[in-house]
Amino acid sequence: MVxxxxxxxxxxxxxxxxxxxxxxxxxxxxxxLNALWILVSFILVLLMQGGFILLEAGSTRMKxxxxxxxxxxxxxxxxxxxxxxxxxxLTFGSDNAEAGINKIIGWGSFFFEPAxxxxxxxxYPSTIYFLFQLAFAMIALSIAWxxxxxxxxxxxxxxxxxxxTSVIYPVIAHWIWGGGxxxxxxxxxYAGSTVVHLTGALAAFAAxxxxxxxxxxxxxDGSANEILGHNQVFSALSVLLLWVGWFGFxxxxxxxxxxxxxxxxxxxxxxxxxxxAVAALLISWLVTGKADITATLNGGLAGLxxxxxxxxxxxxxxxxxxxxxxxxxxxxxxxxxxxxxxxDPIYALSVHGAAxxxxxxxxxxxxTQVLAEKVGVGQGGLIDTGSWHQLWIQFxxxxxxxxxxxAASFLILGVMKMVMGFRVTEEQEIIGLDLSEHGTFGYPxxxxxxxxxx
Amino acid sequence: xxxxxxxxxxxxxxxxxxxxxxxxxxxxxxxxxxALLLECPVERxxxxxxxxxxxxxxxxxxxxxxxxxRSGNGSPPVPYAYILxxxxxxxxxxxxxxxxxxxxxEDPDDEASRDDASRYFRDFAEIAVQMLQxxxxxxxxxxxxxxxxxxxMSLSEWKTKLNGWFQDPDWERVRYLLIVADGRCVYGELxxxxxxxxxxxxxxxxNPIIVKHMLSNTMRHKVLIxxxxxxxxxxxxQDAGSLDVKYGxxxxxxxxxxxxxxxxxxxxxxxxxxxxxxxEKGKLxxxxxxxxxxxxxxxxxxxxxxxxxxxxxxxxxxxxLASSKxxxxxxxxxxxxxRVGKKLERxxxxxxx
Numbered sequence: 001m002v003x004x005x006x007x008x009x010x011x012x013x014x015x016x017x018x019x020x021x022x023x024x025x026x027x028x029x030x031x032x033l034n035a036l037w038i039l040v041s042f043i044l045v046l047l048m049q050g051g052f053i054l055l056e057a058g059s060t061r062m063k064x065x066x067x068x069x070x071x072x073x074x075x076x077x078x079x080x081x082x083x084x085x086x087x088x089x090l091t092f093g094s095d096n097a098e099a100g101i102n103k104i105i106g107w108g109s110f111f112f113e114p115a116x117x118x119x120x121x122x123x124y125p126s127t128i129y130f131l132f133q134l135a136f137a138m139i140a141l142s143i144a145w146x147x148x149x150x151x152x153x154x155x156x157x158x159x160x161x162x163x164x165t166s167v168i169y170p171v172i173a174h175w176i177w178g179g180g181x182x183x184x185x186x187x188x189x190y191a192g193s194t195v196v197h198l199t200g201a202l203a204a205f206a207a208x209x210x211x212x213x214x215x216x217x218x219x220x221d222g223s224a225n226e227i228l229g230h231n232q233v234f235s236a237l238s239v240l241l242l243w244v245g246w247f248g249f250x251x252x253x254x255x256x257x258x259x260x261x262x263x264x265x266x267x268x269x270x271x272x273x274x275x276x277a278v279a280a281l282l283i284s285w286l287v288t289g290k291a292d293i294t295a296t297l298n299g300g301l302a303g304l305x306x307x308x309x310x311x312x313x314x315x316x317x318x319x320x321x322x323x324x325x326x327x328x329x330x331x332x333x334x335x336x337x338x339x340x341x342x343x344d345p346i347y348a349l350s351v352h353g354a355a356x357x358x359x360x361x362x363x364x365x366x367x368t369q370v371l372a373e374k375v376g377v378g379q380g381g382l383i384d385t386g387s388w389h390q391l392w393i394q395f396x397x398x399x400x401x402x403x404x405x406x407a408a409s410f411l412i413l414g415v416m417k418m419v420m421g422f423r424v425t426e427e428q429e430i431i432g433l434d435l436s437e438h439g440t441f442g443y444p445x446x447x448x449x450x451x452x453x454x
Numbered sequence: 455x456x457x458x459x460x461x462x463x464x465x466x467x468x469x470x471x472x473x474x475x476x477x478x479x480x481x482x483x484x485x486x487x488x489a490l491l492l493e494c495p496v497e498r499x500x501x502x503x504x505x506x507x508x509x510x511x512x513x514x515x516x517x518x519x520x521x522x523x524r525s526g527n528g529s530p531p532v533p534y535a536y537i538l539x540x541x542x543x544x545x546x547x548x549x550x551x552x553x554x555x556x557x558x559x560e561d562p563d564d565e566a567s568r569d570d571a572s573r574y575f576r577d578f579a580e581i582a583v584q585m586l587q588x589x590x591x592x593x594x595x596x597x598x599x600x601x602x603x604x605x606x607m608s609l610s611e612w613k614t615k616l617n618g619w620f621q622d623p624d625w626e627r628v629r630y631l632l633i634v635a636d637g638r639c640v641y642g643e644l645x646x647x648x649x650x651x652x653x654x655x656x657x658x659x660x661n662p663i664i665v666k667h668m669l670s671n672t673m674r675h676k677v678l679i680x681x682x683x684x685x686x687x688x689x690x691x692q693d694a695g696s697l698d699v700k701y702g703x704x705x706x707x708x709x710x711x712x713x714x715x716x717x718x719x720x721x722x723x724x725x726x727x728x729x730x731x732x733x734e735k736g737k738l739x740x741x742x743x744x745x746x747x748x749x750x751x752x753x754x755x756x757x758x759x760x761x762x763x764x765x766x767x768x769x770x771x772x773x774x775l776a777s778s779k780x781x782x783x784x785x786x787x788x789x790x791x792x793r794v795g796k797k798l799e800r801x802x803x804x805x806x807x
Binding site: 219221223224225226286287288289 | 676678680681682684686689690691692693694695
């Protein structure tokens with residue numbers, strides 16, 4: 001018995017030499033902790049898809065619920081494969097690192113085959129970094145679906161997943177995070193107000209404009225009808241899920257445990273979200289005389305979107321201000337898009353677009369020199385340094401990224417619309433996508449009853 | 455409408471022999487009223503309009519009695535009072551008000567005649583309500599209508615009913631009390647109505663529980679003005695951009711004034727009369743009474759400008775004022791009147807809590 005034990009220990013120590021010298025160095029311990037935190041963050045961000053499923057389903061009607069919820073699982077699956085094959089390589093590929101083209105796009109690491117463990121000197125394994133980045137790309141994709149809701153064909157989800165994950169998102173991510181030209185200019189976007197949220201929102205905008213409003217959203221005289229979502233409890237729960245997941249999104253973007261700076265990022269995130277929710281409820285109450293739940297939910301999310309760019313760059317008071325402004329902004333933004341007769345079923349344009357722009361610009365106003373140096377990107381903003389430089393850089397990155405995403409999305413979706421058709425038929429839309437695209441209802445009992453009454 | 459034309463019209467109504475003729479007269483009145491809307495002072499307009507309504511409804515009662523007689527039911531076994539509640543009771547009917555009504559009849563002497571009377575008035579109310587519908591008065595959605603046995607009883611039954619509401623007041627029953635407070639006899643035996651009101655206006659109305667429920671009923675509809683002094687308009691749907699004048703200006707004021715009047719034991723049913731009464735009783739300063747009355751007059755005028763919709767041949771109204779009808783001056787006037795309404799709302803809230 002003892003002999004067997006000794007023998008197997010010897011054998012094991014041959015396979016895993018570390019076990020024989022079971023005294024981890026500080027660096028490997030550090031690496032391990034980073035890896036663990038980033039993996040947890042990946043899980044949190046992936047779980048945000050659950051938030052999107054509930055948000056989208058709750059904000060739309062019963063007849064589309066199964067489709068709206070289920071398609072997210074499909075697109076996350078497909079998107080993951082595409083990102084692995086192409087997207088990651090175009091964002092972070094370094095085969096062309098020396099060439100000037102790297103300012104525009106990365107190259108290499110296609111069909112990514114990572115090392116099985118962290119390499120010497122790495123502060124985390126590339127496997128985990130890949131997963132974390134993948135989760136971000138999938139969030140941007142799910143935001144874009146807001147513009148598709150309740151009337152796009154299932155096939156258009158498939159095609160757009162392929163193209164968004166390979167040629168739209170990776171370009172923006174490379175410019176700001178992958179060592180591209182905006183990164184070189186010092187554009188600050190800590191966790192992706194622009195990269196993830198604005199990108200997703202503008203794709204949603206292009207989609208909703210090309211699809212045209214849902215049947216019954218606007219009257220002949222231009223006045224809007226309220227198409228209420230079928231489950232406000234889902235929507236509220238989704239906001240909490242997203243809120244929780246956001247700590248992976250923002251604090252995870254520190255990609256290190258190190259000196260505990262990720263805690264500061266999380267701290268600011270909480271303040272921004274809280275301020276957004278409070279401000280939105282109050283403004284809707286003051287302006288319309290009724291405290292609006294949908295506005296409150298949008299406000300919380302807008303606070304989160306806005307603080308995403310700035311969470312590592314600003315003082316706590318500024319995080320509160322950024323959240324408050326985002327909450328008010330999202331309320332008016334929803335009204336604005338409605339007035340423009342743009343149908344935005346999930347409020348993606350306002351929550352992720354308007355608040356994403358605000359959050360990115362807010363860096364140029366509120367970033368402090370000390371924190372900019374700490375993070376190592378750009379410099380302090382207008383208030384701390386009195387210089388307009390950072391605000392200009394932020395503005396530039398919003399405009400340039402926005403223009404690229406908008407142009408690419410309109411092109412891709414426009415071609416899709418011509419070639420394969422983008423929107424379901426009127427009859428299918430009325431009967432609901434659950435039945436027309438999948439053949440079964442998400443709520444069989446209730447919907448059968450409705451059908452019988454038709 | 456000039457006085458001779460008006461007198462002629464009343465005569466015509468009073469001698470019309472069938473509903474079709476009456477309907478023709480009502481349509482004629484509508485056309486004339488719409489033309490008068492802008493020139494005539496609002497109180498005169500309403501008093502003319504409501505006299506017309508009263509005359510029409512009164513004539514319907516005569517025709518309904520005749521039809522009862524023709525079908526072998528004879529004439530009414532006991533005197534009765536046909537009561538209007540809601541805007542009819544307050545003499546604030548617009549061109550498109552619905553039927554909020556009740557019926558009250560004298561107690562028959564014995565058991566047998568009690569059943570007869572009950573049967574007679576059941577059939578009578580059915581006919582009257584039908585005829586009024588043909589005249590273009592939609593029935594009340596809430597079932598406050600004389601064809602509903604809950605609102606058609608003998609005097610003693612009514613008293614028992616009121617006592618029940620007084621003794622076991624919940625939110626709903628107090629709502630009924632408030633409906634009754636607007637009641638007015640439009641046709642029939644006035645003395646019956648007085649006896650009914652003698653019973654209604656008692657100390658019970660000052661029971662703290664009743665007062666509490668009255669207040670929450672009264673405050674249910676808020677004046678549609680925001681904290682920044684902005685109008686709170688409809689945001690969605692066909693009437694987007696409109697202001698709900700009925701429930702956002704007129705009704706809150708009616709409710710607040712009724713609350714004060716009922717608490718002061720005033721028996722007037724029209725809002726402006728109630729304000730006058732409150733002034734005489736010293737419950738309001740002349741300044742306040744004037745301001746409230748002026749604001750209310752504006753709301754009355756705006757009510758006549760709200761969007762009309764004809765539903766199944768009946769005159770209906772959304773109670774909402776389209777933004778296209780709100781000129782700059784009118785908006786300013788409306789805002790300051792709504793602020794006055796808000797002040798009254800706060801006053802009533804403070805006084806009774």
